[in-house]
Amino acid sequence: MSFEDGSALPAADRLSALARTELTASPDPAFDRFAGLVRTVLRVPVVLVSLVEAGRQVFPGACGLGEPWGQRRQTPLSHSFCQHVVVSAAPLIVEDARTDPRVAGNLAITDLNVVGYAGMPLTDTTGQVLGSLCAIDTAPRRWTEDELALLADFAAACSDMLRLRIANSLLHQREEQATALRASAIAASERTRLLLRASVELADTGTADDVVSVVRQLVTGTLNPSYVGVSLLDDTGRVSLQSGLSLPSRVAERWDLYAGTTVTPSAAAARSGVPVLLPDLAAVYEVTPEAAVTFEEMGWQSAASVPLPGPAGPVGALTFVWDKPYTLDAAEQAVLAALAGYVAQALRRADYLFSRENVAMVLQKALLPDLPDAAPFELAARYEPAARGEHVGGDWYDAVRLHDQHLALVVGDVSGHDMRAAARMGRLRSKLRLLLVDRRESPSALLHRLDTASQALGDRITATAVLAYLNTDPSGHGHQLHWSNAGHPSPLLITGAGASVLDGRDPLLGLRSTAARTSHTRHLPPGSTVLFYTDGLIETRRDALDERERRLHESAAAYARAPLTELLDHLYTAFAGDDHEDDVAMIAVRTPDSRD
Known part of the structure; x- marks a missing residue:
């Protein structure tokens, strides 16, 4: 059949190979699962395994394909982009089919809604x-190099699956070749499963140690190395070992960081950009003599090191070591090369996550306020992000000195513990600060004004908060606390007699509720402490909230006379610790003791 430019689609041999796959315009469970995996990893609406026959293309594997095409599993070649791939024997990458002269006018654009395409x-x-x-x-879609590299690897795995089907067909035809072909098919299937698992499992890694652990698990039962190593080149050309945890400390320290000119399998592969294959100990002594002593010490006899590809050249090496002579065949070398590509991507992602975490920590420090001089009151605060996530969140505390012996205190919680939550929290906190210094209104009126301003500005932020004023009691004896609570955990009043709850709770901010907000007043005895906190301190998925609150009251009362920082440290350690599920913010204020 002729193509648009007059060239012809390959005919007899190619169609014969297609027939041996025994795949037609019907769904095949294995290829459907494969298409679903590719769709998940690449995050695209549609993935097709398309085979081009004479006069039509069929989809034995499809995920996300709309009707009626999902039912028919075929289209005429008038709707085929894939025929370009068959004719050119090369990838076809299209950012916008509607404007690409190679495919503009193809009926797939209007009938199948194909706009961005990578085949x-x-x-x-x-x-x-x-x-x-x-x-x-x-x-329209601008395909990244990493996405295309992943798609190419998946295509290689899919080709292995097609070859497996063809091989099985030939096995039935050629009994005399059955044993050899079956072994080849099994090996191809194992390689396919290994690479598919690698693409999925390495996508969940966050550190170099995670990467090494996953690779070791992947190759157990197939290559069975004694050691899997990952080494990276730094900006000065030195090699740093990333897998030292799986080595004796003396060996890990020896190779923790060394010159890239040192002749080791990892350094040689990273420097040259080509695999270094050492099938026995004699090859180790000949090619990488400076590593031979370590091989003897560890009882290793062979190794293979493949470069880790990067945008501007190798960024390191992936190394496998065996305790017996081992020669990699061509298929195993191809698997290691593909695996090295996945490892390099996972390491780049881990570096990105580390950088993102550092940015989050800087952001969080910038959002936390410096506590003012609160004399004659004592004031202390503590914030800890969730143990998991981006180490930045939507909980906050604040204290604003309005004038002598008049202090405003705030604690709040915007849902989430990521940078988006932190950004929303920063906006809400800034608006409340402006209102505090501009208005002399009750806490309830100010929270109502904050809610109204946010809605008027289109800043729909749902949050809980407590706003409190601490000032001198009009009677001249002690101090008063005026507060309003927008759906937040109630503050605690801590005295020598124990801890009690400062009740009174109104709807959350951002709910557009018509319910009135209320202010409350409480006399504070000399030397008393008020603790404001977010729910991350006491709420867990395991324990009853009532029991946690009871324990909090007991613990707070036991530290009623302790310095405020000691009180907050104790409560954080006792109730949150190093594995808390949510952000924790606390601020505590203490009135002057009459004995002072």
């Missing part, structure tokens, strides 16, 4: 292109 060739063992593995977006 990788699917080949048989002779290199003939049978179709394509294609990722489809319904909107």
